[in-house]
Amino acid sequence: MKASLRKGGLRDVDSSLEGYTREQEDRAMNVILLGPPGAGKGTQGHRLSERYSIPEVSTGDILRAAVRQGTPLGQEAKSYMDRGALVPDGVIIGIVRERLAQDDTEGGFILDGFPRTVAQAEALTRMSEEQKRPIEHVLSIEVPQQELLQRLAGRRQTEGRRDDTDEAIRHRLEVYAHETAPLIDFYRRQGLLRCIAGVGTVDEIFQRIMVVL
Ligand code: AMP
Numbered sequence: 001m002k003a004s005l006r007k008g009g010l011r012d013v014d015s016s017l018e019g020y021t022r023e024q025e026d027r028a029m030n031v032i033l034l035g036p037p038g039a040g041k042g043t044q045g046h047r048l049s050e051r052y053s054i055p056e057v058s059t060g061d062i063l064r065a066a067v068r069q070g071t072p073l074g075q076e077a078k079s080y081m082d083r084g085a086l087v088p089d090g091v092i093i094g095i096v097r098e099r100l101a102q103d104d105t106e107g108g109f110i111l112d113g114f115p116r117t118v119a120q121a122e123a124l125t126r127m128s129e130e131q132k133r134p135i136e137h138v139l140s141i142e143v144p145q146q147e148l149l150q151r152l153a154g155r156r157q158t159e160g161r162r163d164d165t166d167e168a169i170r171h172r173l174e175v176y177a178h179e180t181a182p183l184i185d186f187y188r189r190q191g192l193l194r195c196i197a198g199v200g201t202v203d204e205i206f207q208r209i210m211v212v213l
Helices: 001-008 013-027 041-052 057-068 072-082 088-101 118-130 144-161 166-180 182-189 202-213
Strands: 030-032 054-058 110-111 137-142 191-199
Touching: 001 013, 001 144, 030 041, 030 182, 041 054, 041 072, 041 110, 041 202, 054 057, 054 088, 054 166, 057 072, 057 088, 088 110, 088 118, 137 182, 137 202, 144 166, 166 182, 182 191
Parallel strands: 030 110, 030 137, 054 110, 137 191
Antiparallel strands: none
């Protein structure tokens, strides 16, 4: 509903909404995608990025590119990534700070895979205050564990990611439970959390997201 307000979709329907419509359009859409590995954050992030013409900032993609290019960052990150461990907070926070300072995020951004720890979330809060880019929505994509395991095993065959081995998958799910899941409460307390059922087709999940934005 508000998604269409943002695009001015209801302007002609009810001119009394005009003030509200303008306010919506002026605000940048700064969104966090939260969820375990295999929840579909990347897939939905791409869709949102296209829908709103704002960049998707995926820390996993940035790190994988650095590993491919063999940069110092890539060399440092690789051993953590291969075993499904988190890259140290200081490294990741620096990457995101630099990325969000780029002009293309002015109209909004979609964070996929960051924050993943309370320390990262606190740093993001500070950053978004400094850069005057408040987070508007945190979408928590929820998928039962059994389905996650099936999806990650399937992805291993199609994408051939080095961290989709049984051992690394198990470790990433544990890391999610211990380090990242506490962010659900962190953002719920701030009134930013929107829970999305992450099962069904990609379209169905995307429609659920559209309803809450
Ligand atoms: P992803 O593609 O988001 O599943 O990330 C792949 C891997 O990159 C993770 O298993 C971590 O090793 C690393 N990584 C990505 N984002 C972060 C983050 N915010 N904090 C720490 N490590 C990260």
